[in-house]
Amino acid sequence: MGSIKQDIKEAALGFTEDIQERWRDFVLFLKEAWPILTLLFILLVGIWLYADPPPPRQVLMATGTEGGSYEVMAKKYVTFFEKKGIKLEPVKTKGAQENLKRLADRKDSLQAAFVRAGTFNPGGIGGIDSLGAVDYEPIWFFYRGPE
The missing domain is CATH 1.20.5 (Single alpha-helices involved in coiled-coils or other helix-helix interfaces)
Structure with a gap:
C-alpha cells in the first residue's frame, strides 16, 4: 500500500x-x-x-358586433398574443350564431370565436370544441308591475 x-x-x-x-x-x-x-x-x-x-402564427377570431364587449376583449387578446409571436386578427360578425356557423364551416378561414354561454350545443354542431368560459355574464330582468 x-x-x-x-x-x-x-x-x-x-x-x-x-x-x-x-x-x-x-x-x-x-x-x-x-x-x-x-x-x-x-x-x-x-x-x-x-x-x-x-401552432399557427396567424389566427382569425370572430368577435361579434362593432363596439361590443367581445371586441374590447379581443383587443386585449391581440396584445397578449402579440407578445407570444402570434398575430391575432379580430373579425367583426353579427353575433354568436354567425360565429358558430362560420366555425362549423370547414371552408371558412375563421379559427376561433367568442360565443355567449348557452348558445353552443355540442350535439348540434360537429367539429367545434370549447376552451371554456372566459367570464360570467349576468342576465338582467326588468319588471314593471304593481309590486
Whole structure:
C-alpha cells in the first residue's frame, strides 16, 4: 500500500484513462453508425412534426358586433398574443350564431370565436370544441308591475 498521494494519483490516472477509452469507443460508434442515426433522427423529426404540428402564427377570431364587449376583449387578446409571436386578427360578425356557423364551416378561414354561454350545443354542431368560459355574464330582468 502506497501513500495517500500515490493512491489519489493512480485513481485519477485510472479515471482519466477510463474516460478517454469511453470517448474513443463513442467516436468509433458514431463513425460506424452515423447513417443509421441520421436516418432515425430525420424519421423522428418527421413523426414529431406530423403528429404534433406547431401552432399557427396567424389566427382569425370572430368577435361579434362593432363596439361590443367581445371586441374590447379581443383587443386585449391581440396584445397578449402579440407578445407570444402570434398575430391575432379580430373579425367583426353579427353575433354568436354567425360565429358558430362560420366555425362549423370547414371552408371558412375563421379559427376561433367568442360565443355567449348557452348558445353552443355540442350535439348540434360537429367539429367545434370549447376552451371554456372566459367570464360570467349576468342576465338582467326588468319588471314593471304593481309590486
